[in-house]
Amino acid sequence: MITIIVACDRHNLIGDSQSPSGMPWHHAEDFAHFKKTTLNHTILMGRKTYEAIGRPLPKRQTLVLSSQPLDLPEGARWVSSLEEVLQAYRQSKEELYICGGASIYKQCYPWADQILLSRIPGDHQGDAWLADFSAYFELDHCEPKETFTLEIYRRKPYA
Numbered sequence: 001m002i003t004i005i006v007a008c009d010r011h012n013l014i015g016d017s018q019s020p021s022g023m024p025w026h027h028a029e030d031f032a033h034f035k036k037t038t039l040n041h042t043i044l045m046g047r048k049t050y051e052a053i054g055r056p057l058p059k060r061q062t063l064v065l066s067s068q069p070l071d072l073p074e075g076a077r078w079v080s081s082l083e084e085v086l087q088a089y090r091q092s093k094e095e096l097y098i099c100g101g102a103s104i105y106k107q108c109y110p111w112a113d114q115i116l117l118s119r120i121p122g123d124h125q126g127d128a129w130l131a132d133f134s135a136y137f138e139l140d141h142c143e144p145k146e147t148f149t150l151e152i153y154r155r156k157p158y159a
């Protein structure tokens with residue numbers, strides 16, 4: 001099972017290279033949702049997102065995608081082939097969470113089963129956006145949280 005997990009505002013903004021965390025906002029409830037959802041699972045992220053976070057996330061196996069070998073601490077593992085990782089998890093009961101950034105999300109649209117999208121209210125500054133996924137996914141339902149809305153998208157039939 002492959003799940004894309006992402007937070008974006010109403011303009012599909014997801015990142016800000018001027019911010020120390022790489023994120024356009026600090027959103028406590030969404031961070032808690034991300035942690036609760038991904039804990040004890042495998043997560044995959046691009047090299048730039050990993051560098052913005054700066055360390056493997058605790059109690060998760062972190063796969064970091066890069067074309068160049070990476071010397072990573074315990075808890076993180078360099079992977080060079082996105083397709084090999086996605087093939088392995090496509091048929092597996094184990095969950096793989098795709099955690100960004102923009103380039104990784106887009107490449108995973110043809111492979112993922114669902115998107116968990118945290119819609120963060122307000123307008124924000126930034127320079128990375130989530131690419132349009134409407135050819136692959138349709139909205140299944142929304143779950144209102146206290147400070148954001150969780151939108152759950154499922155793969156379209158035959159997409």
Ligand SMILES: NC(=O)c1ccc[n+]([C@@H]2O[C@H](COP(=O)([O-])OP(=O)(O)OC[C@H]3O[C@@H](n4cnc5c(N)ncnc54)[C@H](OP(=O)(O)O)[C@@H]3O)[C@@H](O)[C@H]2O)c1
Nearest residue numbers: 006007014015016022046047048049066067100101102103
């Ligand atoms: N809002 C959110 O939920 C969220 C979540 C995560 C990230 N973000 C944001 O997204 C932005 C970063 O996105 P980004 O697209 O610039 O960077 P990224 O996806 O994090 O990383 C890109 C890097 O990943 C590697 N890569 C990508 N595709 C590959 C492939 N097929 N094979 C091998 N390596 C591959 C390359 O590393 P090498 O150059 O080393 O080869 C590439 O430079 C940041 O602003 C970050 O804060 C937002």
